[in-house]
Amino acid sequence: MKKYLSKSSMFFLTLLFFASLTSSFIIILILINKNIIIDSSNFDLVQLLIRSSFTLIGASISAGIALILFSMQKHREEDAKERVQLLHVQKIKEEYTKNIEVANKLFDAMNPFESKAFAERLIGEDVKIKELILIYYTQLDFSLYESLVKDLEYNPELTELVTVISRLILIDKYLNVLLNNISDPKPMETLLDLIKRELSFIRELS
Structure with a gap:
């Protein structure tokens, strides 16, 4: 058995990472909207969503690319070995x-x-x-x-x-x-x- 994850496994983990991140973001927005975390009367949820989305998407893409590059490097090392x-x-x-x-x-x-x-x-x-x-x-x-x-x-x-x-x-x-x-x-x-x-x-x- 290989020590490092296969390409299909890395794809699944990456997809799971994005799905989890998106789900967490949606839950937070719902909680904000229900005044559980922050009183929504003080915030424009649409603006909050737009502003946060760019940061969230950028961070997610960077993390995903880093994860993929790390996996590719490990596979190259394993192949060479x-x-x-x-x-x-x-x-x-x-x-x-x-x-x-x-x-x-x-x-x-x-x-x-x-x-x-x-x-x-x-x-x-x-x-x-x-x-x-x-x-x-x-x-x-x-x-x-x-x-x-x-x-x-x-x-x-x-x-x-x-x-x-x-x-x-x-x-x-x-x-x-x-x-x-x-x-x-x-x-x-x-x-x-x-x-x-x-x-x-x-x-x-x-």
């Missing part, structure tokens, strides 16, 4: 698509190997395997998502991607640990199983 939001979502989707491609390539590279054999090759200083993992690790990029997502309002389309993005970020962390912090075959095998499971999950979702 929505355009920025859509642009940010589009950038995140483009980054997401690239990361999905990297994840699928990594899955294709790892899937033919058993985790135990893969771990043994990594520990055995297999340069090609390490370079392969390093290439895919460096290609994963979440800079746009991390910098823009905090400024985005609720977006159903983006919400559907967040689950996959969170899994991609988890894989990125696993790869970092795999490359830099593990030298024991068993923990490495376990971590490789986790990476392959997440990659498989991502492939199914995407």
Whole structure:
């Protein structure tokens, strides 16, 4: 739901404002005419009506124009904000698509190997395997998502991607640990199983 009033709502409020103002003026004149507020014998009601009408109409028009201009400005600000939001979502989707491609390539590279054999090759200083993992690790990029997502309002389309993005970020962390912090075959095998499971999950979702 929009934070600001729609054009139809503003038109209705403006009409209501003028109607209320006119009704109040008529009631006051009736009260004056009935000597409830002021003794009408001391006033020419016709002259009072004419003189007051110009002031009342001028004030009403000014207030109405100010209200309309304020509404238009708010709508322009809201439209500009929505355009920025859509642009940010589009950038995140483009980054997401690239990361999905990297994840699928990594899955294709790892899937033919058993985790135990893969771990043994990594520990055995297999340069090609390490370079392969390093290439895919460096290609994963979440800079746009991390910098823009905090400024985005609720977006159903983006919400559907967040689950996959969170899994991609988890894989990125696993790869970092795999490359830099593990030298024991068993923990490495376990971590490789986790990476392959997440990659498989991502492939199914995407």
